[in-house]
Amino acid sequence: MQSDKQAENRKKTKRKAGRRPAGPFDLCDNETYRDWRAAKLAASPASVSELVVEISDLATPGEAERAALISLCRKANMAIYTSRPSQTGDGRVRDDLRSFARALGLHRVERHRSAADDGIVAIEVAGDGSRKGYIPYSDRPLSWHTDGYYNGPADRIGALVLHCVREADEGGESGLLDPEIAYIRLRDENPDFIAAFMHAEAMTIPANVEDNGKVRAPSTGPVFAVDPRTGKLNMRYSARGRNIVWRDDPDTLAAVHFLASILANGDRYIFRHKFAPGQGLICNNVLHNRTGFKNPAALSGRGNRLLYRLRYPERIAGTG
Numbered sequence: 248m249q250s251d252k253q254a255e256n257r258k259k260t261k262r263k264a265g266r267r268p269a270g271p272f273d274l275c276d277n278e279t280y281r282d283w284r285a286a287k288l289a290a291s292p293a294s295v296s297e298l299v300v301e302i303s304d305l306a307t308p309g310e311a312e313r314a315a316l317i318s319l320c321r322k323a324n325m326a327i328y329t330s331r332p333s334q335t336g337d338g339r340v341r342d343d344l345r346s347f348a349r350a351l352g353l354h355r356v357e358r359h360r361s362a363a364d365d366g367i368v369a370i371e372v373a374g375d376g377s378r379k380g381y382i383p384y385s386d387r388p389l390s391w392h393t394d395g396y397y398n399g400p401a402d403r404i405g406a407l408v409l410h411c412v413r414e415a416d417e418g419g420e421s422g423l424l425d426p427e428i429a430y431i432r433l434r435d436e437n438p439d440f441i442a443a444f445m446h447a448e449a450m451t452i453p454a455n456v457e458d459n460g461k462v463r464a465p466s467t468g469p470v471f472a473v474d475p476r477t478g479k480l481n482m483r484y485s486a487r488g489r490n491i492v493w494r495d496d497p498d499t500l501a502a503v504h505f506l507a508s509i510l511a512n513g514d515r516y517i518f519r520h521k522f523a524p525g526q527g528l529i530c531n532n533v534l535h536n537r538t539g540f541k542n543p544a545a546l547s548g549r550g551n552r553l554l555y556r557l558r559y560p561e562r563i564a565g566t567g
Contacts, residue, residue, distance in 0.1 A: 270283075270473075270478050271283035271284070272430070272471070272473045272478070272480055273473075274434075274438050274441060274442060280434070284431055287427060287428075287431065288431070290322045291322060291323055291425070291428065291516055292319070292322065292323050292518075293515075294518070295327070295423075295518040295519065295520050297319075298319055298323065298325060298326055298327045298518065299326075299327045299328075299329060300312060300315045300316050300319065300326055300327070300328050300329070301328075301329050301330075302328045302329065302330040302347075303330075304330075305328075305330040305331075305343045305344070305346075305347050305525075306342070306343040306346040306347060307346065307350065308328075308347065308350050308351075313350055313351065316328065316351060316529060316563075317351070317563065317564065317565040317566065320529070320530065320531060320563045320565075320566045321565065321566050323425050324425045324426065324427065324530055324531040324532075324533050324566070325423060325425065325528060325529070325530035325531070325533045326528075326529055326530070327520060327522075327526060327527070327528055328526065328527055328528075328529060329523075329525060329526045330525045330526070330527075331525055332412075332524040332525035333412075333525070337412075340410070340412060340555070341365055341367050341555065344367065344408060344410055344555060344557060345365060345366075345367075345557070347408065347529075348408050348529075348557055348559070351529060351563050351564055352561065352562075352563055352564025352565070353406055353408070353557070353559040353561060353563065353564075354559070354561070355559055355560055355561060356557050356558070356559060357395075357404065357557075357558040357559060357560070359558065366557060367555050367556065367557055368555070368556045368557075368558075369553060369554075369555060370383055370384065370409075370553070370554040370555070370556055371384065371551055371552060371553045371554070372384060372385055372386050372542060372551055372552070373385075386415075386418075386539055386540050386541065386542055386552075387539050388536070388537065388538055388539040389536055389537040390485065390486040390487050390536055391422070391424075391484070391485070391486040391510045391534055391535070391536045392484060392485040392486060392487070392534070392535070392536070393426065393482050393483060393484050393485075393532050393533070393534055393535075394407050394532055394556075394558055395483070395532070395558065396450075396452065396483045396484055396485045397452040397455075397463070397466055397485075398466060398483075399464075399466045399467075399468060400468040400469070400472065400483075402560070403472070403481050403483065403532075403560065404532045404558045404559070404560065405481070405531060405532060405559055405560050405561045405562045406529070406530065406531050406532060406558070406559045406561060406562050406563050407528075407529075407530060407532055407556060407557060407558045407559065408527060408528070408529050408555075408556070408557045409522075409527055409528040409554055409555075409556050410526075410527035410554060410555045410556075411522035411523060411524055411525065411526050411527060411553075411554050412524060412553040412554065412555060413524060413550050413551065413552055413553045414521065414522065414523055414524060414552060415540035415541060415542055415551075415552040416540075416541055416542070417540060417541040418538045418539050418540030418541055419521060419522075419537060419538060419539075419540035419552055420519055420520065420521040420537070420538045421519065421520055421521070421522065421528070421535055421536065421537050422510075422517055422518070422519050422534075422535060422536045422537075423517070423518045423519070423520065423528070423530075423533055423534070423535050424510070424514065424516060424517045424518075424533060424534040424535070425516060425533055425534075426471075426480060426481075426482035426484075426532075426533060426534055427480055428514070428516045429482065429506060429509070429534060430471060430480060430482075432505075432506075432509055432514065433502060433505065433506060436505055437498075437501070437502075437505075439498045439502075440498060440501065440502035440505060441471065441502075442498065443494070443496065443498035443499040443501075443502050444469060444470035444471045444499070444502055445469050445470070445471050445472070446469060446494060446499070447467075447468065447469055448467055448468075448494050449468070449469045449470050449493070449494050449499055450467070450468065450469070450470055450483065450484070450485075450491065450492070450493060450494070451465060451466065451467040451491070451492040451493075451494075452465060452466045452467075452485075452490065452491060452492075453465050453490055453491075453492060455490070468483060469483065470482060470483055470484050471483075474567075477562070477567040478567070479531075479562065479566075479567040481532070482532070482534065484506075484534065486506075486507055486510060486536075510534070510536075522554070529563065530563075531562050531563055531566060540552060
């Protein structure tokens with residue numbers, strides 16, 4: 248953790264600039280950070296089983312179920328729900344998911360390029376169309392990331408729901424890590440890593456030209472940002488090795504290496520789970536990855552792996 252001398256030097260710098268410490272994510276406020284850190288680690292779940300909440304009716308979670316989900320999202324920024332797999336068809340599942348999200352305070356669903364009219368994106372192997380060639384729509388491993396890392400700072404993803412309709416026969420396990428834990432690991436190692444990741448030009452996603460000629464503009468912004476209205480932390484990150492440009496300074500590159508080593512080598516707060524039909528993740532855009540998988544649909548007769556995803560700019564109700 249940073250020394251009191253480091254913190255005092257940062258305070259002097261900010262006083263000269265006319266700014267005041269603003270809570271646990273302010274590098275000047277070492278005392279508040281220590282208190283927040285201790286409470287955060289004490290409250291964080293110790294195993295993936297502690298993240299699970301059973302939901303009797305996905306469309307209308309009961310008050311106790313809703314409270315349990317919100318409590319977990321306050322502690323860990325995520326919860327895993329388990330519900331009865333739908334037997335009434337695709338349309339009912341999609342309607343239920345929208346209702347479930349609304350019950351948790353999520354209303355402004357993102358209109359993603361791959362979404363249907365209801366804002367839901369089908370995460371499945373795509374052999375053609377606009378999704379072809381993108382790793383989320385393949386059976387290949389998906390590296391650690393937060394959703395929407397290619398968006399600009401004004402279009403950050405605050406929360407998402409990821410619901411399993413069909414699982415793969417082999418593989419397809421998810422890794423999950425609370426961004427606030429990643430922040431703690433980085434700040435404890437070297438506070439300069441946080442300063443580097445909060446720089447406005449820390450990470451750039453270059454422009455992307457699709458097969459139809461449509462261009463997605465380059466996106467530059469910080470990895471960590473604090474919402475000025477709520478004081479909550481948002482993370483924008485990808486561990487991909489291609490099509491990403493890190494700010495070329497020693498602290499940024501060292502921070503990238505340190506975080507990558509944590510994600511590769513493990514941490515007690517990294518949870519792993521293979522979602523079964525009817526299960527899903529609701530979270531404040533946590534770090535996640537996915538192992539590769541096999542889809543022997545011709546042998547199983549169940550159809551290929553399918554998850555539905557909804558993304559929102561706001562955070563889950565009751566979590567800031």
